[in-house]
Amino acid sequence: MTSFVITVDGPAASGKGTIASALGEAYGLPVLDSGLLYRAVGVLLERAGGDLDDPAAAAAQARALTPDALSDPAFRTRRAGEAASRVAVHAPVRAALLALQRSFAAQAGGAVLDGRDMGTVIAPEAPAKLYVTASPEVRAQRRHRQLEAQGEGVSLADVLADIRLRDERDGGRAASPMRPADDAVLLDTSEMTIEQAADAARRIVEAARAGRA
16 A cells, blocks of 8 residues: 555553554554553663653663564553653653654554554644544453453552543643544444454544545
């Protein structure tokens, strides 16, 4: 296919990562899980003995990061999420990762971009935009299963509390509250299986491709 960018925005554990991966496979496009970027910066900085609260050290780590370094399972742990929240407050880190994401989106052939602000900030001109969501309770159940599979002992109640807190924080960001792009198609996966959600996402993308032709 010709160059085509698909953005998949949405809150944590909404199913957007699974959908983005399915779309990447279906269309032969590289996929960027942008949610891992800040996690990777935090984990790698800690491994190097750096201080998460040091803007210069965190920014240097962010500038050295490449998309092919995101496969480490340690980036998906709860601890990685806590580290991510500490490095994400540094403006130089955000600037470095913004440049990385835009570069990924601009590559020849196109890409699938999974994360927050994909359709509004990173690739506002993308022809296919999805905003994937689900109820907090469903998202907490999904995240809890993922953490248990990784061997992390945490209660469902704690995971739900984390989800609600993150939603409140994301929605309250004055500079960039989480929101769908005006031209994004909403996909609520609360009552869907993985296969149903992926199929619905492909139909949305096909409609966007048809409208572009």
